[in-house]
Amino acid sequence: MKIEDNIDTFNSLVKRRGFIWGPSPEIYGGFAGFYTYGPAGSALKNKILSLFRKELSYFGFLEVECPTIMPEIVWEASGHLERFIDYITRCTKCKLLYRADRILKELLPDMMIDGLSKEELNKLIKTKNLKCPNCDSLLGEIEEYNLMLKTNVGDNNVAYLRPETATSTYLLFNRLDNYARKQYPIKVFQYGKAHRNEISPRQGVIRMRAFDQLELQLFIGKEQEMTLEEYFDVKSEKLPFLDWKTQIKNINKPNIISLEEAINSGVIQKPAFAYSLYISYFLTKRFGYEDELIRLRQHSPAERAHYADDAWDLEIETRQYGWIEICGIHDRTDYDLRRHQEFSKQNFEIVLDTSSNKKEIPQILEIAFGIDRILYTLLESCFDVKEERINLKLKPFLAPYSVAVFPLIKNKKEIRDLAKEVQKKLLNNRIASFYDEAGSIGKRYRRQDELGTPFCITIDYESLEDQSITIRYRDSMEQERIKINKITDIISKKLI
Numbered sequence: 001m002k003i004e005d006n007i008d009t010f011n012s013l014v015k016r017r018g019f020i021w022g023p024s025p026e027i028y029g030g031f032a033g034f035y036t037y038g039p040a041g042s043a044l045k046n047k048i049l050s051l052f053r054k055e056l057s058y059f060g061f062l063e064v065e066c067p068t069i070m071p072e073i074v075w076e077a078s079g080h081l082e083r084f085i086d087y088i089t090r091c092t093k094c095k096l097l098y099r100a101d102r103i104l105k106e107l108l109p110d111m112m113i114d115g116l117s118k119e120e121l122n123k124l125i126k127t128k129n130l131k132c133p134n135c136d137s138l139l140g141e142i143e144e145y146n147l148m149l150k151t152n153v154g155d156n157n158v159a160y161l162r163p164e165t166a167t168s169t170y171l172l173f174n175r176l177d178n179y180a181r182k183q184y185p186i187k188v189f190q191y192g193k194a195h196r197n198e199i200s201p202r203q204g205v206i207r208m209r210a211f212d213q214l215e216l217q218l219f220i221g222k223e224q225e226m227t228l229e230e231y232f233d234v235k236s237e238k239l240p241f242l243d244w245k246t247q248i249k250n251i252n253k254p255n256i257i258s259l260e261e262a263i264n265s266g267v268i269q270k271p272a273f274a275y276s277l278y279i280s281y282f283l284t285k286r287f288g289y290e291d292e293l294i295r296l297r298q299h300s301p302a303e304r305a306h307y308a309d310d311a312w313d314l315e316i317e318t319r320q321y322g323w324i325e326i327c328g329i330h331d332r333t334d335y336d337l338r339r340h341q342e343f344s345k346q347n348f349e350i351v352l353d354t355s356s357n358k359k360e361i362p363q364i365l366e367i368a369f370g371i372d373r374i375l376y377t378l379l380e381s382c383f384d385v386k387e388e389r390i391n392l393k394l395k396p397f398l399a400p401y402s403v404a405v406f407p408l409i410k411n412k413k414e415i416r417d418l419a420k421e422v423q424k425k426l427l428n429n430r431i432a433s434f435y436d437e438a439g440s441i442g443k444r445y446r447r448q449d450e451l452g453t454p455f456c457i458t459i460d461y462e463s464l465e466d467q468s469i470t471i472r473y474r475d476s477m478e479q480e481r482i483k484i485n486k487i488t489d490i491i492s493k494k495l496i
């Protein structure tokens, strides 16, 4: 059976096994765009984050954590007040609000809507006489709708919940310059909540109004972008590139070429940016996605932000929603620091190129991950159904529980006591484990398969005599008899 036949089964598993609940709060009917991670979802998310932190420390990234609310001036400087907008159209009669690109795609499925300007969208609505699907009246003029959530702090000070973590990281530039002892590039990341007031959020945790970002920034000199040492260590690594010039030929299959080939053929201009693409790909691969589900898609000049020199999305193919961006890699130039220098009246000019001694404002390369999207796409890509058996094939180190412990029967005190003892041993070694004595062994296995638990341990009559247990492996369903005193060693080795 393929997942297409099982999408309902998948969606129900995600709720039933405590990964994602919502829209929240469920008992009050739910608030669109807000979701809750249940115990399994929270455990998975924490494992995703700890993998990130481990790998990012290897790549030399520092972590910071900023407030999620910032005063108005920050968003004036960042350009969000002016430009962080969606175009909308309101029905002239029933006043229902639509996101312009979405309703136009729905009403004109054969037209290319992405990247159209406000004027072009207006023209289409008028010339095609587009009507509201709800009441069949004409749609109105395009309006601008700012996606930031506004709030008041203290005695009516206007502030906004951050729509991204990146801006709050840039505000630390002077501090970071000093902390990093002026050694460039400065690599820094921030994990935390961001908020966007989406008009009508759909697609579950893919598009939420409150979501988790993990954004990496490289502060780097203009000259250094061309000579970055780290690039030379990885330049022969191959990545699946789908550049924009290929996309306009209607080709959607990526070219698997090395970073060096991408630079030489002009697909990428700067070695430091190629290195950023590599980091995004390397981290994604660590989560265990299959190669054919990953591609790096370049934005066309019309699609990317006005200040960006180059922009790519790292996308994962899903059955339910098609290709989904889980990471954006952006060459933001010196735009952000230049703007914040201007608005804050601080001086961000430093000497980075000691041969010329010229002062410059550093460039910023950004690698922005959406944690919720990683969690969702991982669940979907690991969901496997064969002969009615559901198996969530998460990498063992990502599974919410590493081990489940079952006494064969619960009424035999000695077996139950030994099972509890085995679980205690695992917990003492800080191995996440789940104890279950209810129902048949078969049902207990199935429940753990659905949670992605890679190892199940059963304690039986024999265990009482020879201090051995049966370990059953999730993916192969093979069973092996091992001694109790070997369990933690064997399992710890398989969790790396």
Ligand SMILES: [Zn+2]
Binding pocket: 091, 092, 093, 094, 095, 096, 132, 133, 134, 135, 136, 137
């Ligand atoms: Zn209407």
